[in-house]
Amino acid sequence: MTGVLRPGYCQLRVLDLNESIRFYTDVMGLIETGRDASGRVYFKTADERDHHSVIIREADQAGMDFYAFKVLDKRTLDKLEVDLNEYGVATERMPADGLLETGERVRFVAPTKHVFELYWEMTEVGDGQGYINPGVRVDGPGGICPIRLDHWQIHGADLDGSRDLFINVLGFHLVERITGEDGATDMAVWLTCSTKAHDIAFVRDERDNTLHHASYLLESWEKVLHAADVMSAKGVSLDIGPLRHGITRGCTIYAFDPSGNRFETFSGGYAFYPDMKPYTWTHEEIGAAIFYHTRELNERFLTVVT
Numbered sequence: 588m589t590g591v592l593r594p595g596y597c598q599l600r601v602l603d604l605n606e607s608i609r610f611y612t613d614v615m616g617l618i619e620t621g622r623d624a625s626g627r628v629y630f631k632t633a634d635e636r637d638h639h640s641v642i643i644r645e646a647d648q649a650g651m652d653f654y655a656f657k658v659l660d661k662r663t664l665d666k667l668e669v670d671l672n673e674y675g676v677a678t679e680r681m682p683a684d685g686l687l688e689t690g691e692r693v694r695f696v697a698p699t700k701h702v703f704e705l706y707w708e709m710t711e712v713g714d715g716q717g718y719i720n721p722g723v724r725v726d727g728p729g730g731i732c733p734i735r736l737d738h739w740q741i742h743g744a745d746l747d748g749s750r751d752l753f754i755n756v757l758g759f760h761l762v763e764r765i766t767g768e769d770g771a772t773d774m775a776v777w778l779t780c781s782t783k784a785h786d787i788a789f790v791r792d793e794r795d796n797t798l799h800h801a802s803y804l805l806e807s808w809e810k811v812l813h814a815a816d817v818m819s820a821k822g823v824s825l826d827i828g829p830l831r832h833g834i835t836r837g838c839t840i841y842a843f844d845p846s847g848n849r850f851e852t853f854s855g856g857y858a859f860y861p862d863m864k865p866y867t868w869t870h871e872e873i874g875a876a877i878f879y880h881t882r883e884l885n886e887r888f889l890t891v892v893t
Contacts, residue, residue, distance in 0.1 A: 588781060591667075594657075595655045598642040600649050600650050604628065604643065611844075614731065615730055616730030617641060621638070627642050633732055636714050637657075638711070649893040651701075653701075654741070656786075664693060676756070681693070693705045733804055733852065738802045740789075753778050754778070760780075761865045765869075774790070800841060802852075805853065815829050827885055828840035840852045
């Protein structure tokens, strides 16, 4: 793997900071790794080795401030900045002291108006197992305890522009798509920069710069069912699930944090390689594409974004 490696971190807006800290530690089972002078709180999963993958800050409106992808090295970061500029995308160099334990970043705005960052340096804090004869984690910190921040689904009007930018400049591959009634227009696309079924999904929506969900990877279907038990015991607001996707074949639950930001607990999904052709789902099969067993979508899933 070269170039863009994986989703790295995101900064989430929450309405009540203390309530959200309790949620992301007690319910999600994330580990707090720091707080900065501006009041932001940083978290990682137990299995992640870098300092953080989720940042929360208190705000008047829920949603996501920005999404960041880790790249291979400084040379890659510099090259991608040049490539973005040559493609007509303005960039901004963000200083290394702007986030805790994070190096210099390249920030840009995609055609769907979402803010993205690219970076290569972050302090490695490890997973607590060490690198010599490491243990196998059996007990996490409690709660859902996901493996990693896995992907995002985000919405905006210029899906075509963001899709092409990620493919032509950042080196992503198209894995799956849903086409419109005309059989040609992409209504949603799933893209990968790795061998995962997807690292990000774009959905055509007149509401620019909106978040549908942030997804956290679990080890198995049984862990998804465990997440359902945790959510029910903790009174978490559920959207839908447990169910299975047709797209990516993953098993899933969608729910909401206390601020109304949707999140997904996800397991499974097939391996993707660059020689594979993308799957296409037609408009009349959109229900099965999203929820393979019930073959229908609820209104909340279609309409609620932050």
